[in-house]
Amino acid sequence: MLWQHGGVHVGHPAIRALRAAVFAAGCVLASAALHVLVGGGGMRPGGLAAATAAIWAGAYLLAGRRREWPELLALCAVCQYGLHQLFSGASPVSPVFSSGHEHGPGLAMPMIHLAAAMCSSW
Numbered sequence: 001m002l003w004q005h006g007g008v009h010v011g012h013p014a015i016r017a018l019r020a021a022v023f024a025a026g027c028v029l030a031s032a033a034l035h036v037l038v039g040g041g042g043m044r045p046g047g048l049a050a051a052t053a054a055i056w057a058g059a060y061l062l063a064g065r066r067r068e069w070p071e072l073l074a075l076c077a078v079c080q081y082g083l084h085q086l087f088s089g090a091s092p093v094s095p096v097f098s099s100g101h102e103h104g105p106g107l108a109m110p111m112i113h114l115a116a117a118m119c120s121s122w
Helices: 013-037 045-062 069-087 108-121
Strands: none
Touching: 013 045, 013 069, 013 108, 045 069, 069 108
8 A cells, every 4th residue: 555645655666766765875874973983994985875875776675565663673674784794894895994993792883783773764
């Protein structure tokens, strides 16, 4: 079922694209900032653009129907895991700078990405 607001369907491709763009930009930028805040490295602009494009594509494809919060949380957690891997240099895209040390096995990094997933899914 598609929702309507003022005669325009929320599932209309242009509206879906705009919603996906806002979600992807907010999700990636918040995640990158929080990742750096807890001791991770930053990303090159090209890496951020690639991450934003990938999340936009996923959000666009999944925005065709209403999804409940638990499903959104699971999808956002998967995105956050991927972003963490990308930001940590586990991908071919290398970080633009390093914080001078690797983040350790503590809980700060997983908790910050979980918080980002929770906020993104909300």
